[in-house]
């Protein structure tokens with residue numbers, strides 16, 4: 001068991017900047033998810049922790065030990081690769097005990113641990129098979145078992161579920177969560193799937209262009225994205241953004257969108273209590289300083305209003321705080337429907353009940369839940385406090 | 386579509402005949418009784434078969450000694466070629482390094498030198514170094530000839546084995562060397578074996594360097610060429626010798642044909 005400190009990591013491939021000054025503190029036993037779009041440096045970061053990538057700069061400390069110069073085998077880590085990388089010429093059993101053999105563990109102890117891991121992962125009946133005779137999900141479990149039996153301080157996983165079909169992915173996701181609860185190894189988990197990140201992570205570090213944009217609990221990442229990128233990346237469909245005009249006059253804050261004044265709640269996260277809570281959050285370190293423009297003094301001017309699709313109400317008649325919109329399409333999406341409407345020239349997605357009937361080009365009014373509105377700087381996209 | 390198919394099959398037939406017909410004729414002649422061989426007009430399909438010709442060849446002086454020489458030279462060539470080409474292939478497959486393109490190009494450049502041009506200087510140099518008329522001398526030249534080929538195959542073998550497997554072994558506690566020995570090497574063995582066999586065939590068939598660089602220690606092809614040219618060996622002897630020479634290559638290629646094809650990205654059932 002060990003905590004991890006990544007200190008000012010930097011990695012370039014020729015002219016490509018893969019990681020740009022990345023710092024992160026991961027607690028002992030924590031399940032940390034690295035989330036971000038393709039090519040943002042997730043795999044590179046994970047491989048750097050594993051010792052498979054030489055860094056240009058920076059230090060990695062695991063359990064108080066500086067491992068920056070140590071080879072992968074001496075870092076107390078184990079890794080599950082995206083391709084699983086199970087050895088095709090070895091049986092499942094030999095795969096699982098490979099790490100134990102390398103450590104010169106007695107044969108009976110090897111057998112005991114392999115049996116234990118195989119049972120935990122429900123592959124005990126497959127021990128004599130070869131990887132070619134396994135399904136993708138079974139192969140993935142072998143890869144996890146192989147990493148698990150060496151009892152690593154740190155478990156690293158690179159998109160372990162991305163090769164599985166949707167149903168199996170759901171199942172394995174729950175399994176991984178259960179496994180982490182039982183083993184409590186510090187886990188760094190890479191994914192580009194935000195649903196996976198939200199359901200698995202104790203904390204999520206959102207990466208973009210080799211930098212951490214926000215690192216927070218799933219709830220806070222979802223509710224209070226640090227900037228437009230995070231809001232637009234997380235959520236399905238993601239957060240809506242509308243440009244508006246902030247009005248600070250007559251004490252009540254409001255944003256003018258399409259000529260309509262949308263009031264902001266007094267307990268809106270932009271108020272001072274919300275701000276202080278946020279900065280003191282453990283995940284806020286590292287980005288709080290850079291992303292939030294000081295103790296928030298909202299000034300009048302152009303802003304970006306961010307709101308999630310589920311916090312918008314559709315009303316059929318004009319109301320004072322309802323923004324007029326025009327229906328574009330209505331798509332059924334299982335438990336609800338997804339409405340795409342147009343406000344001026346901007347598209348807005350709204351989740352609505354399945355029994356709502358709307359016609360294309362129909363006029364509706366959108367009411368935003370005031371406490372759920374997140375204001376962003378119109379030019380930088382940073383959340384305003 | 387149909388026209389194309391006919392074209393492809395037609396070309397295959399022509400090429401196949403071009404390669405197979407001489408082999409077939411040599412094989413037939415090697416097993417034809419001597420008197421029939423010299424008959425005129427000679428029937429395409431001999432009326433009788435006999436082992437006389439082959440036995441005559443095999444009992445001739447020097448045949449077994451030079452067969453042994455050929456095997457020794459081929460063995461040495463395989464050893465030397467792998468010593469140089471295997472690490473090169475591994476490096477080309479696994480690492481990006483300064484001068485990688487130059488290495489790859491120089492491998493091909495070696496193929497551009499006509500051996501004929503090099504033969505006299507080579508013979509002189511070998512005499513000076515005491516390598517003339519030694520098996521190791523021939524093996525060195527064969528090594529030079531086979532290195533480009535072995536390097537290309539070995540590179541493609543290692544490219545085909547995911548480096549992630551080796552990395553996985555490293556994260557599980559083995560060092561670089563052990564990861565290679567325990568993971569990559571076992572998986573590379575069939576491909577490396579194919580490369581070795583091909584090197585064997587190349588050395589076994591090589592005649593030019595072997596003829597120029599040896600005198601008493603002839604390899605089999607050198608012996609046959611020698612006896613044909615200078616001693617004016619009889620026709621049946623040539624056929625028997627040709628057949629004896631060509632058989633190992635044909636058998637080996639037949640056995641590993643499937644593997645060779647997959648090496649170059651084509652799969653056959």
Ligand SMILES: Nc1ncnc2c1ncn2[C@@H]1O[C@H](COP(=O)(O)OP(=O)(O)OP(=O)(O)O)[C@@H](O)[C@H]1O
Pocket residue numbers: 013016017018036037038039040041042043044045192
């Ligand atoms: N071996 C390499 N050589 C050159 N550039 C590389 C190499 N590996 C990664 N990169 C570059 O570094 C950047 C980060 O790559 P990385 O693999 O970490 O992305 P990622 O976040 O894991 O993406 P994905 O979700 O697609 O796996 C990318 O721009 C990529 O093109």
Ligand SMILES: [Mg+2]
Pocket residue numbers: 042043044
């Ligand atoms: Mg990746």
